[in-house]
Amino acid sequence: MDLLEEYRRATMFFEAGDPGGAARLLEPIVAAEPDNASVRQLLARAYFQSAQLVRAEEQLRALLELDPTDHYAHHVLGRTLERQGRAEEALRYLRIAAAMHPDNDDYRTARHRVEARTGGRAR
Structure with a gap:
């Protein structure tokens, strides 16, 4: 192949x-x-x-093991966890992505949306 x-x-x-x-x-x-x-x-x-989503999460966690500084993997992992109803866990990754790229509107919007849903509580 x-x-x-x-x-x-x-x-x-x-x-x-x-x-x-x-x-x-x-x-x-x-x-x-x-x-x-x-x-x-x-x-x-x-x-x-x-x-x-479970498969996406597995691949994103593997990506972060390869490169913990991959801001996009942090963001998509956060979005994946959010879609699974795990907002407090998602918030951690969304905050990391937004901190790495504070000018990224998608990152900031996702972080704010999940912060509003969780009252800012992250696991």
Whole structure:
């Protein structure tokens, strides 16, 4: 299997609005290249977009193990936890992402939304 070609196909599926199809193509690539952050991030996004939230969480936590300074992984992990109804746990990651990039409106909006929901309490 040509991993680069499969990654390109997965990207096309994702961009065409088929995150489930993209995930199916990306899973064997991540298995073959577990330290490839770009592939793992796209897989996490595909899982998130297709509401496979537990799988998205697993991939995002793996990304943060590879690179704890990945602000986007912190943000999407926070959003993933929020969608799972785990707002207090989500707040921690959303605050980290917003602190790393205070000018990012998406990060700030997500943090404020979850702070309002939790009264500012984070786990």
